[in-house]
Amino acid sequence: NAGVTQTPKFQVLKTGQSMTLQCAQDMNHNSMYWYRQDPGMGLRLIYYSASEGTTDKGEVPNGYNVSRLNKREFSLRLESAAPSQTSVYFCASSKAVLGQVGGYTFGSGTRLTVV
């Protein structure tokens, strides 16, 4: 049971570089999410995808783009990295069927440092 798999686990970027964080889930979940975790801030939602083919902004979308490639995969792209994007990024998925309350399943995170 792989659950939610994120790659890479660690990354160092220079300011202005671009990169894509990959996320895949094998639980046939409808919804997928990208969060960032910063000290003292908890987790903040960047983007989410309620179903294949749809994406929506969360609380802190600026500087990011996402692609829901298919039901399994949801990627997060930084077009021009900035030091303020230094953070730990978590991907999550859920069934998200109306009327059913379930938790999220999280990946193990990507620790990104922008210098």
Place this chain on the structure above:
Amino acid sequence: GNSVTQMEGPVTLSEEAFLTINCTYTATGYPSLFWYVQYPGEGLQLLLKATKADDKGSNKGFEATYRKETTSFHLEKGSVQVSDSAVYFCALMNYGGSQGNLIFGKGTKLSVKP
């Protein structure tokens, strides 16, 4: 809007001590409430949940009761172990349309000493 407030940490306890981590929420309607745990270097894991008032969620010796009158969902454990050292997040989910998004508190770091 919806929000979650947790007691600030870090919390340091001796093994076998009683644990309480306070969590209160602000939400319209009837949210579902969750506690997640994050062990060092790992992602978040669902610890327990409650979906309606007076429900008690429990798992691994942890408990939390959904109190609508006080808008609270405090986490408790009678006797903590060193292995419980982690960061604990309270969260709520309020459904809008067909989509419910989790809203997290800032987390409370727990350290248990032998």
